[in-house]
Amino acid sequence: MKRFLCMALVTLFSINAYSQQKIEMSWYGAAQIGIEGKGWPDSATKTPFYRLPAKAESMVNKNVWQRGSNSAGLHVTFTTDASLIAVRWRLNNPSFYTPSLSSLSVAGMDMYMREADKWVWAAAKPPSAVRPPGHEGAFYPDTTTTFVRNLSKKLRDFRLYFPIYNGVDVVEIGVPAGSRIGKPKPDGKKPVVIYGTSIIQGSAASRPGMTLVSQLNRRLGREVINLGFAGLCKMEPEMAQLLTELDPDLYIIDCLPNMSFAEITDRTFDFVKTISAARPKTPILIVENPNYAQTIWNAGTRTTIRAKNTRLLKEYNRLEQAGIKNLHYFKGSNSYGDDGEATFDGVHPNDLGFTNYANALEPVIRGLLDR
């Protein structure tokens, strides 16, 4: 049991009332257990829950920086023999739902459990929207709730996925005092990095574990770094610079829905060349714009998407002609399936669409990781 943390962190003891019975709980900071799905180590980020390094604040535009504090794709994996697991998380943004996205989807937490070597869903909880009495001004929901209970005494691995469209500044795992908690052995593999749009960030997943990135994370058994920035994936030179700092087994670039025709033509070549120059041996998968649901009947959307993809392919061919190696191209025609049912709003996949997208990407990614 060498991996069990004799946690050198501040363990808060508190008496909580759970299901009418008082259980003495020990609380462990998720940051001390270790946040996964991060490109940069805690030493380089402003808080353990930021997706971009602190220095990026002066490099990227303000909106990208703010999106970088959304915890999409971040998670913590831990082992425990606890019979009950509670989670506390405090959001860093007062906005926790939209007309189209529930607060579970925007700012909830989603827990999986490893059962017979497979990650299976365990529990999902929305943030608490209850304002403390007398609270005025901006309200940052601070939620403490039980995720699973009445588990038989046995060591199990759990993975907790953080909010998709909000960020956190506190995440704590609570277990009954006396339970063991530790970190499972790392998978020992380099991560996959995905740079993308709201679709990659996970807009419209019903809960954080259902984004494309989280699904691939479980299926591939390795970290997948979610660098999805809703509305802001535009292949700027500074983003290429940041990506070169990472050392993944694969880069996936999936930006087209956020880019104009001119941007695709003007930026793709330099963006990919910068990354490839820094990481010549790392494969780069360049992903086309997916077919949106309405392309079945909307000729205008269909034409726009085709024109974007034609431009991307042209840049891809230019890169190949320039002798850039290890480039791969993913056709977008069937990313969401073909029946038009797999999105919430035409553009953003629902859980069905994210599953279809993962089904389409997984074999291609596996092929590139096995090389």
Added chain:
Amino acid sequence: MKNCIVWTFIAILSVQAFSQQTVEMTWHNTADIGIGGKGWPNSETKTPFDRLPSKAQKPVSKELWERSINSAGLYVTFSTDAAQINIRWKLRNPSISTPVLSAASVAGMDLYVREGGRWTWAAVKPPNMSRPAGSPVGTPPVTEAAFVQSLSKAEREFRLYLPLYNGVDRVEIGIPKEAVIKPVPAPAGKPIVIYGTSIIQGFGASRAGMNIGSILGRRLNREVINLGFSGLCRMEPELADLLAELDPALFVIDCLPNMTAEEITQRTVNFVKKIRSARPNTPILMVEHPNFAHTSWDTEARELINEKNAAFLQQFNKLQKDRVAGLHYFKGGHSFGEGDGTLDGVHPTDLGYTIYANALEPAIRPLLGNSK
């Protein structure tokens, strides 16, 4: 243009600014076009948007009556040559979202278009998040939104699904003044009636068109009557009386998640027999409890489900022994897939509803074989 209705109701002309251009719109009341997915005609329901007949208010519980005002499964099918379609809807209830369901899911509208003979998704809109300006607290929102724009000039069929977890007082379709709108007759064949729980009502679908009844309706090209009552599907005798009034091609009974094993044992035989005696020739599909997502590791939940299904199968066998004909049994198992198909373990997401439809569709199709 023989079907073209000279609308006898008040078509309100208004000038609306949508996307910087001013289009003069004519508004058409959907109640006059015809509401699909209803078990009882407008003449028997309190409003055109009620799922149960007015007379049901007395026998059923207050909670169930309130759920029946939710417009889950109701829709309007129309054809139009309009380049733009706007929808205006007035909700009945000020509650439009929950922590786990978006406003689009609870109280939004979802539009499909028929393309190449197949229903395909077109547009979804959530309701307004606030009550009308100047109205008192508790007034439900009124929403007006452009659903599709800049369509090429062609006559197309559309289907608009009404909210899953709220009701509507009024739903109007706005099209440019020169465009024509017509009702589309219901598809041939008697409807399918599904009596069920929140899973049937559509809890967890991201939009109104993704509940299982709506998915099956499109796939089977048949009207599906959604009698899903969240938390309240309990096979009470008064519900059997109501179901017996309908004359569908198939009854689907999918109540187990809301019932205790004891209720299942006590009520199933009488419930099914009551329907059977009123409708001797209509097939009845009795659906088991599905495996919930957490049953792979939660042995207590698994045992409870197994217990309910055992009680249900026993009642099914009893009915068979009593020579009640035309009964069919659907095994629950992985109806929602093997783990990732739900929002909260119990309620399917769009993924889970699709998997459930994939499982139910082949069981339902053969039962419709001889019904016209």
